[in-house]
Amino acid sequence: MKLLTHNMLTSHVKGVIKGYPLLIKATEVKMNEVEFNPQFVSRMIPKLEWSALVQAADELGQRQDLPSEVVPDYEKDEEFLKKVHRLLLEVEVIEGCLQCPESGREFPISRGIPNMLLSEDEA
Amino acid sequence: MSSQEDGAAEPGPETVEPSNSSNDNDATTGDIISVTIGATVPTGFEHTAAEEVKEKIGVDARISKDRGRIYFPITTDKLFQVHRLRSVDNLFVVVEEYDSYQFKESKEETLMELQQLASTLPWTNALEVWKLNRTFKKKKGYRKGGNGTKGKPKSEAPDATVADTEQQELPQTTSTEENQTEESVPEAESDTQDSVEAAPGAKLIKFRVTCNRAGDKHSFSSNEAARDFGGAVQEFFQWKADMTKFDIEVLLNIHNSEVVIGIALTEESLHRRNISHFGPTTLRSTLCYGMLRLCKPQPSDIILDPMCGTGAIPLEGAIEFNSSFYIAGDNYDMAVNRTVNNICHIQKRRADKGSISGLPIDTVRWDLCSLPMRTSSVDIIITDMPFGKRMGSRKKNWDLYPSCLREMARVCRPGSGKAVLLTQDKKCFSKAISRMGGLWKKLYTVWVNVGGLHAGVYLLKRTEALFGQTPEDVYESREAVSARGDEKADKEIS
Numbered sequence: 001m002k003l004l005t006h007n008m009l010t011s012h013v014k015g016v017i018k019g020y021p022l023l024i025k026a027t028e029v030k031m032n033e034v035e036f037n038p039q040f041v042s043r044m045i046p047k048l049e050w051s052a053l054v055q056a057a058d059e060l061g062q063r064q065d066l067p068s069e070v071v072p073d074y075e076k077d078e079e080f081l082k083k084v085h086r087l088l089l090e091v092e093v094i095e096g097c098l099q100c101p102e103s104g105r106e107f108p109i110s111r112g113i114p115n116m117l118l119s120e121d122e123a
Numbered sequence: 124m125s126s127q128e129d130g131a132a133e134p135g136p137e138t139v140e141p142s143n144s145s146n147d148n149d150a151t152t153g154d155i156i157s158v159t160i161g162a163t164v165p166t167g168f169e170h171t172a173a174e175e176v177k178e179k180i181g182v183d184a185r186i187s188k189d190r191g192r193i194y195f196p197i198t199t200d201k202l203f204q205v206h207r208l209r210s211v212d213n214l215f216v217v218v219e220e221y222d223s224y225q226f227k228e229s230k231e232e233t234l235m236e237l238q239q240l241a242s243t244l245p246w247t248n249a250l251e252v253w254k255l256n257r258t259f260k261k262k263k264g265y266r267k268g269g270n271g272t273k274g275k276p277k278s279e280a281p282d283a284t285v286a287d288t289e290q291q292e293l294p295q296t297t298s299t300e301e302n303q304t305e306e307s308v309p310e311a312e313s314d315t316q317d318s319v320e321a322a323p324g325a326k327l328i329k330f331r332v333t334c335n336r337a338g339d340k341h342s343f344s345s346n347e348a349a350r351d352f353g354g355a356v357q358e359f360f361q362w363k364a365d366m367t368k369f370d371i372e373v374l375l376n377i378h379n380s381e382v383v384i385g386i387a388l389t390e391e392s393l394h395r396r397n398i399s400h401f402g403p404t405t406l407r408s409t410l411c412y413g414m415l416r417l418c419k420p421q422p423s424d425i426i427l428d429p430m431c432g433t434g435a436i437p438l439e440g441a442i443e444f445n446s447s448f449y450i451a452g453d454n455y456d457m458a459v460n461r462t463v464n465n466i467c468h469i470q471k472r473r474a475d476k477g478s479i480s481g482l483p484i485d486t487v488r489w490d491l492c493s494l495p496m497r498t499s500s501v502d503i504i505i506t507d508m509p510f511g512k513r514m515g516s517r518k519k520n521w522d523l524y525p526s527c528l529r530e531m532a533r534v535c536r537p538g539s540g541k542a543v544l545l546t547q548d549k550k551c552f553s554k555a556i557s558r559m560g561g562l563w564k565k566l567y568t569v570w571v572n573v574g575g576l577h578a579g580v581y582l583l584k585r586t587e588a589l590f591g592q593t594p595e596d597v598y599e600s601r602e603a604v605s606a607r608g609d610e611k612a613d614k615e616i617s
Binding site: 011033037107113 | 422423425445446448450454459460463470479480481482483485486487488489490493494495496497500501
């Protein structure tokens with residue numbers, strides 16, 4: 001699971017109001033090189049929940065020096081864009097789980113695939 | 124989009140060669156020649172294929188009256204570009220084209236004429252192109268005929284008298300059926316052939332003829348045409364006929380009065396290129412590419428396939444339209460596993476070539492009627508919806524379509540969002556869509572053929588309306604909504 005995907009995933013357990021962002025508990029993380037496309041990153045930034053990305057990076061120990069707010073004029077800041085690129089696309093959670101922040105329900109991640117299926121009574 | 128269906132195309136200036144021995148020589152003059160290339164594409168996607176040709180090769184393609192085929196001119200210095208085309212299943216170089224061929228009354232006369240035709244056709248340029256094309260390919264040895272592609276149904280007998288024949292699905296198997304009579308061509312000639320070799324040391328060329336025939340006014344069958352035409356070709360060139368291990372595949376395409384003779388440039392159909400782990404309903408990559416082109420992915424678009432199966436569509440997208448990001452999801456564990464296997468296979472292949480291997484794609488296991496995605500977070504939804512016949516059942520579709528269309532509307536960005544949905548259950552789908560005018564607008568439909576079944580690819584636009592506020596989704600989804608714990612809608616109802 002990449003962090004870009006995580007940024008859009010939310011808990012959908014019945015009755016939960018604040019199911020976002022999901023907490024990440026990773027037992028295996030891998031790096032996977034992806035070609036850098038500055039236009040992709042700079043257009044993606046406004047679509048992201050920035051604080052959720054920062055929180056996820058912290059949980060994985062991958063934050064490095066990522067700022068807690070988006071820097072102004074980031075379109076031209078290649079260093080910044082490369083950091084964001086790395087976090088969004090190159091860090092992969094292979095094993096672990098995602099946890100609903102409100103209900104505590106855990107969704108397992110195996111082979112990089114989060115299993116978000118709910119049981120009958122949870123849905 | 125161009126769709127010029129004008130008169131017969133001129134294949135380019137060339138002279139008729141009475142003797143063929145020079146064709147076996149390797150000596151090429153190095154001159155640039157101009158030829159017409161034919162391409163078979165998934166039926167319904169001729170226009171998107173023509174668009175791709177315009178974009179990558181810079182020429183206007185003509186769409187044939189025979190569905191699923193386009194033609195375009197090219198010069199030999201640019202020939203390699205045809206192998207970059209992602210919307211074509213098979214490629215061939217045109218030897219000759221007849222827009223309105225006048226068939227003789229009787230079968231005997233017609234077949235005789237076909238035989239005579241073989242020696243008068245302008246083969247030279249086409250054979251030069253065939254030779255040149257071989258240099259682009261890895262040395263594979265002989266091609267195999269009759270390659271089965273797994274998990275697909277056999278197509279009908281190609282020489283059915285209905286005008287509507289679907290050849291494209293299994294071109295290899297079709298030709299095998301066609302050429303059963305090829306074996307009756309006398310083997311006794313092999314001695315003579317050896318001694319009439321073109322040049323010392325030149326390899327004996329093996330060939331076969333594939334005939335696709337459609338139309339209800341022909342006095343002959345495709346088998347007969349292939350046999351007689353093939354026999355004459357063999358006479359003329361002194362090649363050896365071989366159905367399974369051939370160097371040259373000659374194509375004889377007859378669609379009503381349109382006759383095209385060509386030489387194949389592709390060895391095996393290109394439509395399975397990305398998938399190593401098949402499922403029961405894996406879509407061919409050329410069809411996936413056509414669907415992706417329809418929705419025009421933009422840089423940074425988030426593209427969702429909520430019923431991804433083996434991941435064919437998002438994987439094609441991650442390779443060809445790689446400045447977008449793809450999320451592939453399915454509820455079935457075998458499907459998500461196969462998707463990941465297919466992604467890994469491609470990444471490994473890229474790594475082996477020394478390229479940066481990572482693809483902009485991720486896989487999630489989920490229930491598409493209850494997507495674990497933030498509202499309005501997705502730009503494009505593209506998927507192959509379960510057909511009643513091969514997966515799921517008609518009865519299930521009645522419930523499935525409305526709820527998943529609604530859930531897709533929730534996650535799709537209002538105003539700018541789009542959906543490209545493939546389905547065979549057109550009745551069920553149309554009914555479901557008609558009740559959702561507040562959320563989805565139908566832009567247009569492409570009618571396609573998938574594994575012998577008629578299906579529609581619907582291009583939809585997400586309306587500006589926010590989810591939870593249109594009359595349809597507030598009233599109809601009352602139960603589903605409260606089950607998902609969507610408090611906002613509950614408030615509006617009460």
